[in-house]
Amino acid sequence: MTTAETTPLAYPFNHHDGLELSKAYEDARHHPGLLRVRMQYGEPAWLATRYADARLVLGDLRFSRAEALNRDTPRQGEGRTDGGILSMDPPDHTRLRTLVAKAFTVHQVEKLRPYVRELTHQLLDELEAAGPPADLVDRYALPIPVAVICRLLGVPEEDRPKFRVWSDAALSTSSLSAAEWERNREELRAYMARLVQEHREAPRDDIMTSLIDARDGGDRLSELELVDLCVAILVAGHETTATQIPNFVMVLLDHPGELRRLREEPELLKGAIEELMRFVPLGASASQARYATEDIEVGGTLVRAGEPVLVAVGSANRDALRFDEPGRLNVARPATKHLGFGHGVHHCLGASLARLELQEALGALVDRFPNLRLAGDVVWKDQMLVRGPRVMPVGW
Amino acid sequence: MTWKAEVDGDRCMASGMCAGIAPDLFVLDDERARPLSEEVPEEERVLDVADSCPALAITIVDGGATVVGPRP
Numbered sequence: 001m002t003t004a005e006t007t008p009l010a011y012p013f014n015h016h017d018g019l020e021l022s023k024a025y026e027d028a029r030h031h032p033g034l035l036r037v038r039m040q041y042g043e044p045a046w047l048a049t050r051y052a053d054a055r056l057v058l059g060d061l062r063f064s065r066a067e068a069l070n071r072d073t074p075r076q077g078e079g080r081t082d083g084g085i086l087s088m089d090p091p092d093h094t095r096l097r098t099l100v101a102k103a104f105t106v107h108q109v110e111k112l113r114p115y116v117r118e119l120t121h122q123l124l125d126e127l128e129a130a131g132p133p134a135d136l137v138d139r140y141a142l143p144i145p146v147a148v149i150c151r152l153l154g155v156p157e158e159d160r161p162k163f164r165v166w167s168d169a170a171l172s173t174s175s176l177s178a179a180e181w182e183r184n185r186e187e188l189r190a191y192m193a194r195l196v197q198e199h200r201e202a203p204r205d206d207i208m209t210s211l212i213d214a215r216d217g218g219d220r221l222s223e224l225e226l227v228d229l230c231v232a233i234l235v236a237g238h239e240t241t242a243t244q245i246p247n248f249v250m251v252l253l254d255h256p257g258e259l260r261r262l263r264e265e266p267e268l269l270k271g272a273i274e275e276l277m278r279f280v281p282l283g284a285s286a287s288q289a290r291y292a293t294e295d296i297e298v299g300g301t302l303v304r305a306g307e308p309v310l311v312a313v314g315s316a317n318r319d320a321l322r323f324d325e326p327g328r329l330n331v332a333r334p335a336t337k338h339l340g341f342g343h344g345v346h347h348c349l350g351a352s353l354a355r356l357e358l359q360e361a362l363g364a365l366v367d368r369f370p371n372l373r374l375a376g377d378v379v380w381k382d383q384m385l386v387r388g389p390r391v392m393p394v395g396w
Numbered sequence: 397m398t399w400k401a402e403v404d405g406d407r408c409m410a411s412g413m414c415a416g417i418a419p420d421l422f423v424l425d426d427e428r429a430r431p432l433s434e435e436v437p438e439e440e441r442v443l444d445v446a447d448s449c450p451a452l453a454i455t456i457v458d459g460g461a462t463v464v465g466p467r468p
Binding site: 347 | 407409410411412413415416417419424426427441444447448449450451452466467
């Protein structure tokens with residue numbers, strides 16, 4: 001077991017322009033014990049890169065997220081990106097999560113499929129009418145999850161340009177100072193607080209109204225928790241899916257054999273989306289460190305009580321101890337328990353919705369445009385928690 | 397009085413949610429969650445687990461075989 005203090009490695013390893021997983025992760029997975037890393041801001045941390053270690057840290061309640069609020073937590077930017085439901089432990093976390101969990105179960109979400117399918121067809125009609133080259137991000141990848149989450153939550157879709165700026169900043173890593181980040185968060189909160197007030201006066205059939213009922217009728221959450229939960233659902237509810245749609249298209253264009261197979265065997269679609277979730281390392285970096293609340297051995301390293309551990313899910317998803325030929329994209333790979341949606345109590349609330357949107361968006365695109373190709377330079381997001389094209393011109 | 401907990405193995409997607417919320421009652425084997433004991437205490441927390449499962453794979457029934465969780 002290694003407990004000796006070594007000089008921490010500079011972290012993150014991945015570059016923002018592209019979807020490559022840094023070779024440093026493969027080395028780390030073969031290295032006994034956990035790596036010691038240091039990000040630009042905050043204290044040094046352990047880095048878990050293997051599947052089993054990642055599942056242990058994410059799934060075991062002896063690791064706390066709430067403790068991060070008391071600490072100089074490892075992060076890329078000066079501003080602190082913690083707070084809200086992602087920085088809570090049970091039972092507080094459970095109290096908030098159960099208020100919204102039922103809106104996002106497999107069965108609830110499945111009811112939205114016809115609507116999402118119609119939406120993809122309508123957007124592809126518009127794309128086709130506009131003619132190539134067209135920006136896949138702005139005309140397709142973004143409008144789908146935005147429309148869906150706005151409808152579910154009760155946010156006017158025409159406000160997209162406004163919350164797009166806030167949401168971008170909320171997920172930015174180092175481009176903003178702490179004061180800028182704080183100001184942005186307050187603007188987004190003020191916007192959402194106004195919408196909450198409107199819903200109070202005129203209740204509707206949406207998640208915001210059900211949360212208002214839980215607050216006003218059952219006192220199950222505070223006003224700030226209500227506002228922050230709506231903000232979290234809006235931001236998390238569109239940014240990741242909007243980023244993964246072009247990411248998946250990029251990866252499939254890079255693997256023409258797999259793309260052809262998917263087109264010829266559309267019944268592979270659901271499994272292919274899971275394989276793409278496994279294969280594409282969305283995050284530029286591990287984030288949201290977990291703090292050990294007692295001494296715990298992880299992958300041969302004794303993590304002491306109070307020490308933070310970062311979990312690199314992109315690396316865990318390429319662990320050869322778990323996946324055969326982990327570096328190969330295989331759209332027909334048998335079902336795997338990838339960690340693309342995380343694991344444990346913070347497992348992505350919207351996983352079922354994301355799956356449905358990705359299935360419909362990719363399925364419709366692959367089916368409609370057999371000659372889909374890049375038709376210009378891809379501009380990558382810079383300094384964001386998630387990696388992916390900001391602009392992606394395509395032709396067909 | 398206790399309730400009974402069942403996990404539908406076909407629906408379970410091993411998110412780790414139940415074992416995370418109530419590690420004393422649910423455990424995650426490699427691919428599937430299961431209750432440590434079929435009998436679970438009559439607690440709000442147990443209903444929270446059933447409500448939170450993203451796959452709706454957990455059913456809680458009372459002594460009269462009435463489904464009490466997940467809640468509608």
